[in-house]
Amino acid sequence: MSNAELLPCVEIEPEVPARACVIWLHGLGADGHDFEPIVPELRLPRELGVRFLLPHAPSIPVTLNGGMRMPAWYDIRDLDLRTRHDPVGIARSREQVEALIAREVARGIPARRIALVGFSQGGAIALHTALRHPERLACAIGLSTYLVLPETLGPEASEANRDLPILMVHGVHDPMVTYERGAASRDKLVELGYAVDFKSYPMMHEVCLEEVRDVARALATTLK
Numbered sequence: 001m002s003n004a005e006l007l008p009c010v011e012i013e014p015e016v017p018a019r020a021c022v023i024w025l026h027g028l029g030a031d032g033h034d035f036e037p038i039v040p041e042l043r044l045p046r047e048l049g050v051r052f053l054l055p056h057a058p059s060i061p062v063t064l065n066g067g068m069r070m071p072a073w074y075d076i077r078d079l080d081l082r083t084r085h086d087p088v089g090i091a092r093s094r095e096q097v098e099a100l101i102a103r104e105v106a107r108g109i110p111a112r113r114i115a116l117v118g119f120s121q122g123g124a125i126a127l128h129t130a131l132r133h134p135e136r137l138a139c140a141i142g143l144s145t146y147l148v149l150p151e152t153l154g155p156e157a158s159e160a161n162r163d164l165p166i167l168m169v170h171g172v173h174d175p176m177v178t179y180e181r182g183a184a185s186r187d188k189l190v191e192l193g194y195a196v197d198f199k200s201y202p203m204m205h206e207v208c209l210e211e212v213r214d215v216a217r218a219l220a221t222t223l224k
Helices: 038-042 087-106 121-130 150-156 179-191 209-222
Strands: 009-012 020-025 050-055 059-062 068-071 114-119 139-143 166-171 196-201
Touching: 020 087, 020 121, 038 209, 050 087, 087 114, 087 121, 114 121, 114 209, 121 139, 139 209, 150 179, 166 179, 166 209, 179 196, 196 209
Parallel strands: 020 050, 020 114, 114 139, 139 166, 166 196
Antiparallel strands: 009 050, 059 068
């Protein structure tokens, strides 16, 4: 198991013994409770036995917000998504997510039945971690997000997750993480040989019901 300290989480247990797990990462400035209401809306089959972990990101100074401390998976230095990556913070968050995966494996959930999901900044960490994780996972789902450190993915990619099911969903009117940025991240993954299911919706930086249904279908399929 990773030596990283386990993040505090909202933990939602299934009605039956847990056989699978979804680790869902929130966006900048939110916390693990942000997507808690979405869990019952997914209406995943009871027999899948899905445990949900919704971790709280640590509170750190965020440069873009004048150094104000807030829950964040890594620092944001400027508005240009291509240059604002914080490699130290990204590495820390990856290690913390890896620690959660290791704990689930220790609790009897095979890595192949663990899905990483995230919104915006959390989605960036979900994709970053999943594609580098040494054991095969169930799937990776990024909501209104983008790739961080894409230049390192080629040499760091996990062979076990080369054919990992990837779902990316994005709002065409998103003013924060533009649709073009999401599509460019999709294109980069395809260029590197990944198969990506990319869906768009007439929304902004948010979540819509159609998107929830698409996420639910992806989880139900990959967690069987």
